[in-house]
Amino acid sequence: MAASGGRASSAPLLGRDNEPTIFELSRPGRASWQLPTTGLPETPLADLVPAEHRRGAPVGIAEVSERDLVGHFTRLSHRQYSVDLGAYPLGSCTMKYNPKVCDAVAGLPGLAGVHPAAPAPLVQGWLATLVALEEALCEIAGMAAATLQPAAGAAGELTGLLLMRAYDEARGERRRRVIIPDSAHGTNPASVTLGGYETTTVRSDERGLVDLEALRAVLDTDVAGMMLTNPNTLGLFEEDIAQIASAVHEVGGLMYYDGANLNAILGVVRPGDMGFDIVHLNLHKTFATPHGGGGPGAGPVAVAPHLAEFLPGPRPVRLPGEGAEVRYGWQTPRRSIGRVHGWHGNALVLARALAYIEVHGGDGLHRVAERAVLNANWIRKRLSSTFDVAFDRPCMHEVVFSAAALHRRTGSSAFDVAKGLIEEGFHPPTVAFPLIVDDALMVEPTETESYETLVALAEGLERVAARAHEGTLEGAPRTTPVRRVDEARAARTLVPTFDAVGKQK
Amino acid sequence: MPDYLPHTGEDLADMLGFLGLSSLEELFASVPAALRLAAGLGLPEGVPEPDVLARASARGAANAAAGLVCFAGAGAYDHEVPPVVRALAGRSEFVTAYTPYQPEVAQGGLQAIFEFQTMVSRLYGLPIANASLYDGASALVEAVNLGTGSTGRDGVVVSAGVHPHWRSALRTFAAGTGHRVLEAPLVEGVTDWSALEAEGEVGVVVAAYPNYLGCLEDLGPARRLADERGALLAIAADPVGAAIVRSPADWGADVAVGEGQPFGTALSFGGPYLGLFCCAASHVRRLPGRLVGETLDADGRLAYVTTLRAREQDIRREKATSNVCTNQTLMALTAAVQLGWLGTAGLAEVATRCACGARYCRDAMLRLDGVEPLTGSTPTLREFALHLPIPADLAIERLADEGYLAGVALDALVGEDGDGSLGADSASHGLLVAVTERRTKDEIDGLVAALGKAVR
Structure with a gap:
């Protein structure tokens, strides 16, 4: 008999048993909802919705008691790894600890309870929040102005490319190509296409850095700009950044900074000072707004002065005026590319980021970068005899190992190592990225993990490597709610909803 | 001041020693000196959590809109979240x-x-x-x-x-x-x-x-x-x-x-x-x-x-x-989670109550002198647009003083691009009102009375 309401799994604290779907827990006649007393006269549905517009049958959702609802989602939560549970050294994702004070800020009724279309005089506190964040981000990035609208890093990238385009058009040009290195995040080329440009890929050299000669060879006046992450996705600082930027600027192109790895350089060096013109920042990485299992993020875009007039609007601004009281309002830049969000961006994420910046201050942010880089280098050196360091030189906030040699010798790949590390109680590093490293294992410990945690993580990875040599890694993990999942089957016999169950061939 | 970084002085010394470095600054040797920030970021020093929370609370308190009874919608609605x-x-x-x-x-x-x-x-x-x-x-x-x-x-x-x-x-x-x-x-x-x-x-x-x-x-x-x-x-x-x-x-x-x-x-x-x-x-x-x-x-x-x-x-x-x-x-x-809580019946109930409240509110507003429907006799569901005898932004301002966020001014919504299908007069005098299952009869009656006063 399928489980119905009230059933707890046999080992709920371990999250080991499969949890039925909410649809299977449903029993007609149960309910949780309670709505306020309104005192309004009831009007029959037939009088509210003309027959030709009425829905034929109710939307079947589920019928569960509140107690069962709580049990269901609590048991699901026990089947989910998270930063609060343990280290999450997922390279390129900056899974640092998310301070709870930021949750408290986002939960303030004075912020969370505000309608986005309320007139400016009634939302002065929100406008002050947004202006303060924009100013702080511009200082951190070394830029002049910003838009807070983009809802994630990829949205920021596309916004930046549309700014590039508007800038081109304003100069009467129609450039067609954008350059990205072969180590770039996949969102970069995808955004380039949506921005109406073609991607030109430039290779990395033996240092793991942009090959300056290869770059010069593809530069001409058809290049609208170059997108670059610095430190790059190998965790290495692009030492030639000044020459790269001036070469791109010489042909009239713009430099775009992918802010995914900003955590490494907070307060050390700023994208603006490196020669970048457009910068997106991933607030859910660097500024610790929680990742939510895949969002919400926020991807504000900051620009140099010559691009400010193209920014999306309306923008929150401090209004000119006299007297002690500062007033805020909205303003759309003169040649704005238009809206890139339905409202003002992921506002509560933005408020969390501001709180994070305020707690840390300029000095604290600098310490964040120092500790992040220290932790990554400690891991690099400690594990350099266990795995090959892809580019063996000091790294920034993350380090990329290659498991290719281990793979050849033992048959266990980076993927197997990742699965083995799960049995050690850690979330695995990023695998198979960047694409230019065979069997990549990308480790980003972040600054909030302690020395003891790093030691435990390193020991865990060493044990996993030893198991690879013993030939006992195959089939890991065995201690998790489910074991390795059949991804090919999921794609072949697509079951994307409960209603599709049993209907596939 | 305490922060979220776990490194003790001893940890730092051990870890730097392991790397053969004598200072944290040496970690950034690959960053060209000419590009580095000489004096750090031009941001204030960090402040303790309670101060940050107090600051955020003060900003929240400066959002008068948060305390108003919400009749604004336009894609963002004040629904019950238990x-x-x-x-x-x-x-x-x-x-x-x-x-x-x-x-x-x-x-x-x-x-x-x-x-x-x-x-x-x-x-x-x-x-x-x-x-x-x-x-x-x-x-x-x-x-x-x-x-x-x-x-x-x-x-x-x-x-x-x-x-x-x-x-x-x-x-x-x-x-x-x-x-x-x-x-x-x-x-x-x-x-x-x-x-x-x-x-x-x-x-x-x-x-x-x-x-x-x-x-x-x-x-x-x-x-x-x-x-x-x-x-x-x-x-x-x-x-x-x-x-x-x-x-x-x-x-x-x-x-x-x-x-x-x-x-x-x-x-x-x-x-x-x-x-x-x-x-x-x-x-x-x-x-x-x-x-x-x-x-x-x-x-x-x-x-x-x-x-x-x-x-x-x-x-x-x-x-x-x-x-x-x-x-x-x-x-x-x-x-x-919310849909699981509402379930089949609760979801239909929320939608019906919204439509019910909107109908009651619209009928009452249309009884006011000079208030006209903006969309003729086309059926509406949980939100409706009215033409007011005064500019909508003025009405919203006046009703805010009475404790209501009366709706969204169409002018503000269509923005600087304008809206070809909405004449200038309709835009400036158009008010979009939404009613959710949270709005009570007393709140709607109060809003209508205040609107009646505001447009007189």
């Missing part, structure tokens, strides 16, 4: 997880999204629902990209009944994709599709249901236009309304999108919200964003995993169907 939903959706296992790249340790989040996809699919009547997009506007942009990609035609015909901000975003992104966006005007709240008959190739027709002025339009003409032109029909549907009015699938939609904020997410000054995206099975390989599917693990046990990953940017790069990576998963999970 403590149980906040408690479950706020569990840190969900809040502080990353994208489920390792399904063995992410079954909880994956299953919640699978349940979310099922609920959205049932609501809109189409078999495929993704794991979320940023918001309604971004879902619309992706629907248009799917439609033009699938038909190979770059013409987009959009009803002026689609939310003005969404249309604005559509125009912004069309600069990159090269789509030709044409707007079909509204006449008394109903789209006049005939205005675009001369237009060339059309890949997508976009309608809204109810439209942004709250009207329920007959979407038969939109479906016919799409059929005649070999285009897909995309419908932007209010997900609460969908509980009691025809689903996008009932109107023949190929793609349905919506703003999922009403399902458990606070007004939040406009974000983070939840982009809903549904489509017919034939378009699944062009689906933007993530998709969770059921499968089996090595022991043959039921398991969930993100699937059809070959569409996505990290694999297909410049040929990906979309650049979306991080989306709004936590809001999607929240929606699954």
Whole structure:
């Protein structure tokens, strides 16, 4: 008999048993909802919705008691790894600890309870929040102005490319190509296409850095700009950044900074000072707004002065005026590319980021970068005899190992190592990225993990490597709610909803 | 001052010693000295948490709108979010997880999204629902990209009944994709599709249901236009309304999108919200964003995993169907919890109560001298537009003094782009009012009385 309401799994604290779907827990006649007393006269549905517009049958959702609802989602939560549970050294994702004070800020009724279309005089506190964040981000990035609208890093990238385009058009040009290195995040080329440009890929050299000669060879006046992450996705600082930027600027192109790895350089060096013109920042990485299992993020875009007039609007601004009281309002830049969000961006994420910046201050942010880089280098050196360091030189906030040699010798790949590390109680590093490293294992410990945690993580990875040599890694993990999942089957016999169950061939 | 960094002085010395370094600064040797910040960031020093919280509270207190009884809508609604939903959706296992790249340790989040996809699919009547997009506007942009990609035609015909901000975003992104966006005007709240008959190739027709002025339009003409032109029909549907009015699938939609904020997410000054995206099975390989599917693990046990990953940017790069990576998963999970709490009956009850309250409020307002409907006799559902005898922004200002956020001024909503189908007078005097299940009779009566005074 399928489980119905009230059933707890046999080992709920371990999250080991499969949890039925909410649809299977449903029993007609149960309910949780309670709505306020309104005192309004009831009007029959037939009088509210003309027959030709009425829905034929109710939307079947589920019928569960509140107690069962709580049990269901609590048991699901026990089947989910998270930063609060343990280290999450997922390279390129900056899974640092998310301070709870930021949750408290986002939960303030004075912020969370505000309608986005309320007139400016009634939302002065929100406008002050947004202006303060924009100013702080511009200082951190070394830029002049910003838009807070983009809802994630990829949205920021596309916004930046549309700014590039508007800038081109304003100069009467129609450039067609954008350059990205072969180590770039996949969102970069995808955004380039949506921005109406073609991607030109430039290779990395033996240092793991942009090959300056290869770059010069593809530069001409058809290049609208170059997108670059610095430190790059190998965790290495692009030492030639000044020459790269001036070469791109010489042909009239713009430099775009992918802010995914900003955590490494907070307060050390700023994208603006490196020669970048457009910068997106991933607030859910660097500024610790929680990742939510895949969002919400926020991807504000900051620009140099010559691009400010193209920014999306309306923008929150401090209004000119006299007297002690500062007033805020909205303003759309003169040649704005238009809206890139339905409202003002992921506002509560933005408020969390501001709180994070305020707690840390300029000095604290600098310490964040120092500790992040220290932790990554400690891991690099400690594990350099266990795995090959892809580019063996000091790294920034993350380090990329290659498991290719281990793979050849033992048959266990980076993927197997990742699965083995799960049995050690850690979330695995990023695998198979960047694409230019065979069997990549990308480790980003972040600054909030302690020395003891790093030691435990390193020991865990060493044990996993030893198991690879013993030939006992195959089939890991065995201690998790489910074991390795059949991804090919999921794609072949697509079951994307409960209603599709049993209907596939 | 304490912060979130665990390193003791001893740890730092040990770790630097292990690396053969004598200072933290040496870690940055690869950063050219000429580029480095000499004096650090020009930001104030860090302050303790309680001070930061006090500062944020003060900013919150400066948002007078938070204390007003909310009759504003336009895609963002003040619905009931019970403590149980906040408690479950706020569990840190969900809040502080990353994208489920390792399904063995992410079954909880994956299953919640699978349940979310099922609920959205049932609501809109189409078999495929993704794991979320940023918001309604971004879902619309992706629907248009799917439609033009699938038909190979770059013409987009959009009803002026689609939310003005969404249309604005559509125009912004069309600069990159090269789509030709044409707007079909509204006449008394109903789209006049005939205005675009001369237009060339059309890949997508976009309608809204109810439209942004709250009207329920007959979407038969939109479906016919799409059929005649070999285009897909995309419908932007209010997900609460969908509980009691025809689903996008009932109107023949190929793609349905919506703003999922009403399902458990606070007004939040406009974000983070939840982009809903549904489509017919034939378009699944062009689906933007993530998709969770059921499968089996090595022991043959039921398991969930993100699937059809070959569409996505990290694999297909410049040929990906979309650049979306991080989306709004936590809001999607929240929606699954909220919908689970509402259940079949509660969802219909919320929609009915909204419509009921809106009817009561509209009837009462139309009894005021000089207040006229803006959309003729076209049926409305949970939101409605009125023409006031005074500018709407002035009315909102006056009613704020009485404790009400009376609605949204159409002028502010259509923004500087204006709205061709809304005359200047209608825009400046147009007020859009929404009523949710949270609004009581006393609040509505109070609002109507205050409006009566304000327009006299």
